[in-house]
Amino acid sequence: MTICMPEVDADVLARREQIVVALRRIVPGEGVISEPTGLRPYESDGLTAYRQMPLVVVLPETVEQVSQILAWCHAEKIRVVPRGSGTSLSGGALPLADAVLLGLGKFNHILDIDYDDRVAVVQPGVTNLAISKAVEHAGLYYAPDPSSQIACSIGGNVAENSGGVHCLKYGLTTNNVLGVELVLMDGQVVRLGGRSLDGPGLDLLGVVVGSEGLVGVVTEVTVRLLARPETARALLIGFDSVEGAGACVAAVIAAGIIPAGMEMMDRPAIHAAEVFVGAGYPLDVEALLIVELDGVEAECDFLIGEVERIASTHGALQVRISRDEEERNRFWAGRKAAFPAVSRLAPDYYCMDGTIPRRQLPFVLERIGEMSREYGLGVANVFHAGDGNLHPLILYDANRPGELDRAEAFGNDILRLCVSVGGVLTGEHGVGIEKRDLMPEMFGPADLEVQEQVKRAFDPQLLLNPGKVFPTLHRCAEAGRMHVHGGQLPFADIPRF
Amino acid sequence: MRPADQAELTAIIADANARHTRLRLRGGGTKDAVGAPCSAALVDMRGFSGVIDYDPSELVLTVGAGTPLTEIEQLLAKHCQMLAFEPWDAGCLFGKAPGEATIGGTVMAGLSGSQRLTQGSARDHFLGLKGVTGGGSSFTAGAKVVKNVTGYDLPKLLAGSWGRLAAVTELTLKVLPRPASSLTVVAEGLTPRQAWRAMATLLGSNAELAAAAHLPAGTTGGVSMTAVRVQGFSPSVEARCQIVEALDTEGRRFTRVGADAAQSIWEALQSLRLLKEGGPLWRISLPARCGPDFLAQLGASNSEWLMDWAGGLIWYAGPTDAATIRCLAGGLGGHAILMRGDEELRMNVPAFHPLPAATAALESAVRRAFDGAGVFDTGRF
Numbered sequence: 109m110t111i112c113m114p115e116v117d118a119d120v121l122a123r124r125e126q127i128v129v130a131l132r133r134i135v136p137g138e139g140v141i142s143e144p145t146g147l148r149p150y151e152s153d154g155l156t157a158y159r160q161m162p163l164v165v166v167l168p169e170t171v172e173q174v175s176q177i178l179a180w181c182h183a184e185k186i187r188v189v190p191r192g193s194g195t196s197l198s199g200g201a202l203p204l205a206d207a208v209l210l211g212l213g214k215f216n217h218i219l220d221i222d223y224d225d226r227v228a229v230v231q232p233g234v235t236n237l238a239i240s241k242a243v244e245h246a247g248l249y250y251a252p253d254p255s256s257q258i259a260c261s262i263g264g265n266v267a268e269n270s271g272g273v274h275c276l277k278y279g280l281t282t283n284n285v286l287g288v289e290l291v292l293m294d295g296q297v298v299r300l301g302g303r304s305l306d307g308p309g310l311d312l313l314g315v316v317v318g319s320e321g322l323v324g325v326v327t328e329v330t331v332r333l334l335a336r337p338e339t340a341r342a343l344l345i346g347f348d349s350v351e352g353a354g355a356c357v358a359a360v361i362a363a364g365i366i367p368a369g370m371e372m373m374d375r376p377a378i379h380a381a382e383v384f385v386g387a388g389y390p391l392d393v394e395a396l397l398i399v400e401l402d403g404v405e406a407e408c409d410f411l412i413g414e415v416e417r418i419a420s421t422h423g424a425l426q427v428r429i430s431r432d433e434e435e436r437n438r439f440w441a442g443r444k445a446a447f448p449a450v451s452r453l454a455p456d457y458y459c460m461d462g463t464i465p466r467r468q469l470p471f472v473l474e475r476i477g478e479m480s481r482e483y484g485l486g487v488a489n490v491f492h493a494g495d496g497n498l499h500p501l502i503l504y505d506a507n508r509p510g511e512l513d514r515a516e517a518f519g520n521d522i523l524r525l526c527v528s529v530g531g532v533l534t535g536e537h538g539v540g541i542e543k544r545d546l547m548p549e550m551f552g553p554a555d556l557e558v559q560e561q562v563k564r565a566f567d568p569q570l571l572l573n574p575g576k577v578f579p580t581l582h583r584c585a586e587a588g589r590m591h592v593h594g595g596q597l598p599f600a601d602i603p604r605f
Numbered sequence: 606m607r608p609a610d611q612a613e614l615t616a617i618i619a620d621a622n623a624r625h626t627r628l629r630l631r632g633g634g635t636k637d638a639v640g641a642p643c644s645a646a647l648v649d650m651r652g653f654s655g656v657i658d659y660d661p662s663e664l665v666l667t668v669g670a671g672t673p674l675t676e677i678e679q680l681l682a683k684h685c686q687m688l689a690f691e692p693w694d695a696g697c698l699f700g701k702a703p704g705e706a707t708i709g710g711t712v713m714a715g716l717s718g719s720q721r722l723t724q725g726s727a728r729d730h731f732l733g734l735k736g737v738t739g740g741g742s743s744f745t746a747g748a749k750v751v752k753n754v755t756g757y758d759l760p761k762l763l764a765g766s767w768g769r770l771a772a773v774t775e776l777t778l779k780v781l782p783r784p785a786s787s788l789t790v791v792a793e794g795l796t797p798r799q800a801w802r803a804m805a806t807l808l809g810s811n812a813e814l815a816a817a818a819h820l821p822a823g824t825t826g827g828v829s830m831t832a833v834r835v836q837g838f839s840p841s842v843e844a845r846c847q848i849v850e851a852l853d854t855e856g857r858r859f860t861r862v863g864a865d866a867a868q869s870i871w872e873a874l875q876s877l878r879l880l881k882e883g884g885p886l887w888r889i890s891l892p893a894r895c896g897p898d899f900l901a902q903l904g905a906s907n908s909e910w911l912m913d914w915a916g917g918l919i920w921y922a923g924p925t926d927a928a929t930i931r932c933l934a935g936g937l938g939g940h941a942i943l944m945r946g947d948e949e950l951r952m953n954v955p956a957f958h959p960l961p962a963a964t965a966a967l968e969s970a971v972r973r974a975f976d977g978a979g980v981f982d983t984g985r986f
Binding site: 222223224225226227246247248269271275276279280282283292296297298299300302303304305306307308309310311312313314315317318319335337338358359361362363364365366403404405406407409410411414463464465466467492495496497530531532533534535536538539543547550551552554555556557558559561562563564565566568577 | 660661662663664665685715721722725726728729738742743744745746748749750751752753754755756757758759760761762764765766769770781782783784785802805806808809810811813837838839840841843844845848890891892893894914917918938939940942957958960961963964965967968970971972973974975
């Protein structure tokens, strides 16, 4: 697999030693990595199908160092790729041969927690889960919970505008970040937002969140904390059709209920998960819903009753309600194990990520089924039903000639389908290099032009994370996806769901 | 000028580019008196009116920018839904009759109500748009789905941009279920500092407040009122009200008030009718714990201000000069917007809080990205 990246600047490659020396002057000691063995761990992120050794890795420890590195690279016209924990599934932190890889792993301190105003100020390398852990004793937590939360950094979450299972109710990263400190490519340090709810002037923070490392390097993040709900309970509901499950989801929302989580699995996904973890899922259903309610006990009790009533009037074949935490976790176990479970169905699978208007779900799943037959490749579907974020898992065998290409073509067709029914190319994995060349499916030239102009306002010389997000002029390859071979997930210790 | 469609609007903007003239975008004109007086030609956006798509179960509404806010509120109410950022008609601040505000004007001004504290502001509910840049280019951004995360999040940038980037013709907004039940619980006689403490404690509890505000004694005509709103399904609201009622703030307790009293409190935080009418009005956004500090440093009398967002928003209508207000707000990590003032004041004092040089430079670069020739740079802001 190849993908067109910006042309390598031979002149920069030739100056590598000089660049290393200059960076060492800014970051002394072990903060500059230039040996091949030291560079190897940085050659890819979570999208491991693509690998590229960086020119050099620099791991600054202070904002001043980040500023000096960027200012120097700006003056010397050297490209820079920022990196957090490197868990991106879209290649957002893929190095370039002629770019400095700027790792923020040493920015791993929680700087301040205001328990009264429920605000935490953290460095970008702090992991998502570490924030919640740090405030757990006070009954608080940080709401966005991407499935990689034990490893992914808050800086990376800001770059990708990460979501999570609970984002329908609690919002994405962008709805939970109050401010950032940002170092611009020319080395200037700006603060956008802060501890107040509204910032002054244009909402530049709004565009920084989700900008995938193309507009600046975030060196500090201020996040909003929430009170941890008193209880959470879940329902497991089986249906004899995807349509039935979809209608039930719509009816729950029409009844004014915004569940903390609402997940759907289709028959292949249910069976794979059940074989894998024995969660007790019914095997005689076509679609399974997990609906989680949280809040005070009175709220959970009431809403459990409401959702059960709605399900029974929408043709649910069976409804089970979690009686305790253990059972709730068991309901989730199958869903959370869906990815590794599916990997037992075929040597390889291919994880897609697109979003559709929920009402289109039956049509989209039917079309995916037809395409599955046309391409001769199996597919299992898991779906964040509340917000319309679909994860089709395409099954293939990379060792069979042509199958990988077919899987990629199938995947691209699914994303085009998402866009054609009014949806979008991504749900929570970002564009990166993965979906870069599909952006014109969703945005016209004028739409992309506005976005690129905004990028230029921050980084006129296009030195920050080039080759990501925006399609290049020459499409030399179809985009790749998260490929999994022989059940070997990239970063297998991180749960994905 | 009142364009009827995107093509006419594009022609108007192209013409302004060619002649180097400036354009001022306008919805219902309720906020005409915000910012420096300016003479740029008006573009009336009310031709872009009407509901384009609304499927309640998708939680998404697409409307023309010129659609009256009241029309949208009525439509959503019919389906037991709402715009959770609580947009409101700011015309009342300027003595205008109600009903003129448009959804476009409201979102572009980034105006959100008391519920912004917990539900997010206009920018958090603005999913997608169609519009024309200052350069005259028609574009779309965001999308018509709740999870609109593909591409740069330009709707956020446009919300609160006050017509300085693009002429937005169509907005897609996230809508949410209207709470089945709502109760307001009030504590009397708290100082601003005590009120902040009580509101912060409740926000950190399972009471799950929707809104929290404090009205000082001089505005209520008696004792100060600290009001919190609990809403949702009845059994839940009842349980959470009990959490609020159990809180003891130096011997003072929260008690429930009737629907009329509740309505009157929350309405007062939008109409600001309890403050002096007509004079300068400031909207100061601060870290919540600094609200009481700001008031103390300002030496404001207890009839000159209201505190919303649990301390994070101060409406101030008193005599203190602009420089002092901005200096104090800035010193506490906040900022102050001049919402209302006579022409002389508005000519001398910019509506927006001055930004640090690097941020200001970045902001003007972003403005040029949308509007290279400065067609929307009317001098108003």
